[in-house]
Amino acid sequence: MAAPQQADGHDTPFARLIGRSRVIVVVAVVAVLLASFSVFLLGAYLALQEIWHAWRGVIAGSEHSTELTVRFLEIVTLMLKAVFFYLIGVGLYSLFISPLNVTVALGVESLNDLEAKVISVVIVIMGVHFLERFIQWEDPLETLQHAASLALVVGALVAFKFFAHREAQQAKRQRPDSATRAKKEMFERDHEQHDVHQDSGQGEPDDERREGDRGIRPAPPERG
Numbered sequence: 001m002a003a004p005q006q007a008d009g010h011d012t013p014f015a016r017l018i019g020r021s022r023v024i025v026v027v028a029v030v031a032v033l034l035a036s037f038s039v040f041l042l043g044a045y046l047a048l049q050e051i052w053h054a055w056r057g058v059i060a061g062s063e064h065s066t067e068l069t070v071r072f073l074e075i076v077t078l079m080l081k082a083v084f085f086y087l088i089g090v091g092l093y094s095l096f097i098s099p100l101n102v103t104v105a106l107g108v109e110s111l112n113d114l115e116a117k118v119i120s121v122v123i124v125i126m127g128v129h130f131l132e133r134f135i136q137w138e139d140p141l142e143t144l145q146h147a148a149s150l151a152l153v154v155g156a157l158v159a160f161k162f163f164a165h166r167e168a169q170q171a172k173r174q175r176p177d178s179a180t181r182a183k184k185e186m187f188e189r190d191h192e193q194h195d196v197h198q199d200s201g202q203g204e205p206d207d208e209r210r211e212g213d214r215g216i217r218p219a220p221p222e223r224g
Helices: 013-060 065-096 101-105 111-136 140-174 178-188 206-213
Strands: none
Touching: 013 065, 065 101, 065 111, 111 140
């Protein structure tokens, strides 16, 4: 087991205290992951139960395809809700505690990415829920009203996702390496206090940046 990294004087005591306060997110992570696992297990149990009842109904000749499809869609909706909780749990852990390869593979490397993934899952859940109502087709007017409401909500979520993504891209263009350097300092070097001067020159060394501001360029290397 690796020895704990010693403080190197980079951080002030208060900055280290505030930075370490992010560990409190573990409480939310554990709670959300427990909820996710519980919903996954519940969905698996209901799926096995429905499969058993479906085959019994098919053998007895009393099972209808529409009712069977709706019941299985309800299980799919339940599993998607479990995925919703899981994404939030692992995303919060990766953002605040320690980066995980699973979140990078899923494209969750910032809070904006997590919001986008969560919104996508919510839209899929709403779509599956509407599909249940559409298959049943009990009240056409109510189904139409539900579709209109769904279109408004989905449109608002997509618009929010678009503008949030655009703002995130603009921030990355202005400070392309800032987030990467902050993650490296926090997770690899155990530094909590951010160096503001690192964001001003987009990764250039301080001496070269100051010389460039005065119109001085480094001398070319001498040829042998």
